[in-house]
Amino acid sequence: MEASEQLALLATSLNRFLDQHVAPFYEQWEKDGIIPKSLWRALGDAGYLCVDMHESYGAGGGSFRLSAKIIDVISQRGYAALAINLSVHSDIVAPYIAHLGTQAQKNKWLPKLITGEVIGAIAMTEPNAGSDIQSIQTNAKAIENGFSISGQKTFITNGQNAGVCIVAAKTQPTGGSKGMSLFLLDAQSTGYEIGRNLEKIGLHSGDTSELFFQDVKVEKPLGDVDQGFKHLMEELPRERLILAVGALGACRNIMDMTIEYTQQRQAFGQPIAHLQNTRFKLAELETQIKVNQAFVDQCINEYEAGQLEAITASQAKLSTTELQCKVADECLQLFGGYGYMQEYPISRAYLDARIQKIYGGTSEIMKEIIARGIFK
Template identity: 70%
Template sequence: MSEHIELFRDSLNRFLDQKVAPFYSAWERDGIIPRNLWREMGDAGFLCIDIEEAYGGCGGDFGLSALVVQVMSMRGFAALATNVSVHSDIVAPYIAHLGNEAQKQQWLPKLVTGEAVGAIAMTEPGAGSDLQAITTSARKSDEGFRVSGQKTFITNGQHADVCIVAAKTDPSAGAKGISLFLLDKNSTGYEVGSNLEKIGQHCGDTSELYFDGVLCQEPLGQLNQGFKHLMQELPRERLILSICAMGACTGMLNWTVDYTKQRRLFGQALSDLQNTRFTLANLDTQVSVNWAFINHCINQYMAGELDTVTASKAKLSSTELQCKVADDCLQLFGGYGYMQEYPIARAFLDARVQRIYGGASEVMKEIIARGLMK
């Protein structure tokens, strides 16, 4: 099994060397990853790895799927890792776990091959972490449901062919009146807004989406059970973000160790100075400890035992550490760390959003506290 994983890792790194690394800086300037890359990733077998063979997947496990975004993050391709994680580790599992047979047959094979790109739309201009405050609605009609509303900060929004949308189906019931819908980009009334400009992860498209009476025959999962479904799927979402964070930490630490060995200061290598050595030793220890916990969480998830509180601890700890590692490592690069030609500069900017999306650090603390107080 170990040999199998190493072969897979080598194949992924070769793909990144050929298809991503030479072009990534240009994509960052353009503000978007090219659409054809999704098909190339699908053809190479790097999308939706743990989807069953019956729907076109290879039936691998979560650990192998997580390795894809871990390596991308470690290589400094944070935007790509984020977009792939939404597609493969959020959208595809939602459909696999909640969809009926027709929904699975329609979308899962296309997500596996990259023919279709997936997105999930929860956040609205006036509703972020507080999902019960969403105003997007889905009204029952003779044809099915008509979805209307606006979403924002949607990862993969520009390229997405299918989008999981949270909408109110019973406005009087608060969180218990939310349902999920699979909306086809080609449907009448589905409009893709602007590609939003961010301070980091520039080539990962993040969009506004507008829905004006978009027709959907039936919900994804049970009617008015959308909030429950979201809670069931959140542990994986937060775990995959934690894995991205730890991959980034490992990459940043490796770059900084290499740089300090080469950089000379006061007639000696920067790595020979005690401040440098103590800083790196402290970071390495924290990264090792966090990796141990994340690997524990991965094993729990694969055994069906990862709960929301534990996943929240993983997300809080790893993403806060990611920002610390980015800051401390950039400091050791000195003025060069502020230049965007150095990967550490991009990693510093890319890290900041990790403490916000997928549940802000403050929300993670509240969830953990509630678990303590039970």
């Protein structure tokens, strides 16, 4: 089967799934502040979780492009919170385990992530350590037969629902970037405590939590001891690329609803789509989306070939997320006062977009990474 045909079939089947399992309930989930665990099991049963994991763990053994298509389709439907939480599960947590885990760790967790029996989270950010990950205070002390982890994390996507969490902790208190390790924590472990489901201005149905660890015992790290920062740098290109994919899907959703609305809304005796300002603005945004899409498609090709560099992924993340916020802002303007009303989906798209320039590395951090590449 041609890759394009496979992607088209995936999009069709996923849209049917969303019509049945998400569309009737998403508004209520936004009010509840969480997506139910039952949806994760439904996603797993339908084969939409961790699609590029190996068949031996129960996945389809597909390509990263298929995983990206899932995030793209969900984002195009306007379900940004679901897209983000699912991408953390399938495109961050599962690959970390697949690339860094022991065979025992992979055997234990990957099948459950693929079926949706367990939801994955990754815990890096702390109250006083966001972009500066080297300043984290969560520590992992060596004990007999393993490590004891204590500390706290915040802004953790999937934190309420997660059954397994990748946690960054200091194994050498004065070691800087070379004294950090990653650990797989079972949420059922003694000393693992889930804090508040944090209230955000957007992505309301995507649970985001505080997490607390008090002498949580683990046998071994995920990957090598004291090499957590190195492992993070190796995996960040995929994380930033999938954020770029979601950003462009969201842009497409915003543009589609705006194109439809401007052909219906009347001003000065005609649809505002007939006004030059509307036409020129949408022409400009459409062009920028397509240019960014071409770049992201190139990045996907490079990732699948094992050639995507951190700088290139940072450029994709910077460009697409900045564009998403621009598209959301300028399209909302074309809705006039109605764009400010919660009953219009453009208002949710506007609020959901803002975080894109912050998590996964702020736009400022992306610029610094790119600048270092320029002046190396």
